[in-house]
Amino acid sequence: MGLLGRVKGWFQSEASSSRGESSFEAYLEAAGEKLREFAVAVSRLESELLTVKERMRGLERQAAGFRSQAEQAAGRNDADGARSCLQREFECKKQLESQRQTAGGMEEGIRLTKERYAAFKQAVDEAGAKHDMLSMRNLAASAEVETGRAIAANRQREELERLSQETLAAEALSELRQAGEPDALDAEIAKLLRERKAQP
Numbered sequence: 001m002g003l004l005g006r007v008k009g010w011f012q013s014e015a016s017s018s019r020g021e022s023s024f025e026a027y028l029e030a031a032g033e034k035l036r037e038f039a040v041a042v043s044r045l046e047s048e049l050l051t052v053k054e055r056m057r058g059l060e061r062q063a064a065g066f067r068s069q070a071e072q073a074a075g076r077n078d079a080d081g082a083r084s085c086l087q088r089e090f091e092c093k094k095q096l097e098s099q100r101q102t103a104g105g106m107e108e109g110i111r112l113t114k115e116r117y118a119a120f121k122q123a124v125d126e127a128g129a130k131h132d133m134l135s136m137r138n139l140a141a142s143a144e145v146e147t148g149r150a151i152a153a154n155r156q157r158e159e160l161e162r163l164s165q166e167t168l169a170a171e172a173l174s175e176l177r178q179a180g181e182p183d184a185l186d187a188e189i190a191k192l193l194r195e196r197k198a199q200p
Helices: 003-075 079-179 182-198
Strands: none
Touching (some): 003 079
């Protein structure tokens, strides 16, 4: 594969990886939006619960007031007034019980919504952490591949240098043989062999 093909491959792999990144980023953004919606829903439910509890306290005060008025009417021997106040107290307590049931249902709904929120948030956080871990593994693998390529290129260069040295030695040996001086030839051969053994 030539240099142009290798560069083209890098751009294609980066483009496909960025498409995966962007789709995951879109997923995280959508999940974040859902989490914000959950938080708003929980806040709204809690606000409504506080309103219901405030109404309950108001009804309790009204019931206590009617009870007090009934006792005062009974103290004045006003049976009709006492009966009227007790009926109003009964109505307040009836409304209070209804509000208590509503508040209990709302508290249960808030608890369930918070549990769902926590589970969804945990799932989003885990997905983000796994994505980060996979991205780091991908980067590490890419670095290993590039390191392997660099080492292979370096080994090829060393092999070429070795072959070049052997070729030069063979040419020198050939020239010496052509000159016909056997003593000089033996000395040159010994010298080349020593140099070759000295090299790693």
